[in-house]
Amino acid sequence: MDEKESNPRSARDALMIELIGDLGRVNDQITALPSDIKYAIEGSLSLLLNSKINCDLQKNQLLMIK
Known part of the structure; x- marks a missing residue:
């Protein structure tokens, strides 16, 4: 598709633009x-x-108790 052309020419062109x-x-x-x-x-x-x-x-507290 030509860069100057902004409207798609076919359904295929429209689908490609959407893709x-x-x-x-x-x-x-x-x-x-x-x-x-x-x-x-x-x-x-x-x-x-x-x-x-x-x-x-908790581990350290338990070790201090023993």
Whole structure:
């Protein structure tokens, strides 16, 4: 399709234009994945860290009792 022409000439051209737009949206979503994954697991990692700290504190308290 000629760059100067803005309207698609056929249904095929229209579908190709739509596909290119869809690929752009997919690319944007893939680009956002690392930060989305980080955001999704931050809460779990924080809970795990707090649990480990509490376990260590309880272990130390039990060792002092004996």
